[in-house]
Amino acid sequence: MKKPLRADAERNRRRIVDAARELFASRGIDITLDDVAAHAKVGVGTVYRRFSCKEELIDGVFEQRMQEMLATAESALAAEDPWDGLVLFLADLFAGMSADKGLGEVVLGTDEGCNGIAQMRERIDPYVDRIVMRARDSGQLRADVQVNDLFPLIGMIGAASEFMKTVEPDNWKRYFTIVLDGLRSTPGAATELPGRPLTAEEISIAKADMHRRRR
Structure with missing residues (x-):
C-alpha cells in the first residue's frame, strides 16, 4: 500500500x-x-x-534555472574574447527572461525565504563580477561601468520585453543591441555617464522595495 x-x-x-x-x-x-x-x-x-509557503515553491522551480545560469556564466568566463563572454551571459539571461516573467523577478528580487536560490546567487555573483571586470580590462567595456550597473539594465530590458510580448516577443533584441552599444568602449566617442553606479547596499534596498511593491 x-x-x-x-x-x-x-x-x-x-x-x-x-x-x-x-x-x-x-x-x-x-x-x-x-x-x-x-x-x-x-x-x-x-x-x-x-x-x-510560496517561497519554498519558488525555490523548487527556479533553483534549476539558477544552475543553468551558473553554467552560462562559466562558459562566458571561458570565452576567448571577453566582450563576447559578456554578451553571451547577458543575451542568455534576457532570452530566459523574455520567455519567463518569473525569472526576471527572481533575478531582480530578494532571496527572502528562498535558501536554494540564495546559495546559487552566492555562487553566480563572483562569476558575473569577473565577466564584467574581464571585459572592462580588455578595453572593450566602458571603463566607468561597474557590475552593479547591470541591475538597472536588466530591469530595462525586462520591461521592454514585457511591453512588447504580445506584439513582437523577440524584439527585446533590438533594445539589447542599443544597450550593448552604450556599454561598448569607443575611443573618443563615449559620452561621460551621468549619475553613479549603485552600491551593493543600495541594490539590496532597491530589491527589497520592489519586493514589497509586488506583494
Missing part, C-alpha cells in the same frame, strides 16, 4: 511544480498557492503538504 502512495505523492509534487512553472512564466511570481492548486488540478491541502 505504501509504495503506490509514495508514487502518487511524487506525481502530485511534479504536477504542482510544473503548474507553478507555467504560472510563474506567464504571470510572474505574484501568484498564490491557491492559484497553483487550481492550475495543477489538485486540492489546496495537497500543495501545502508539499510546500509550506
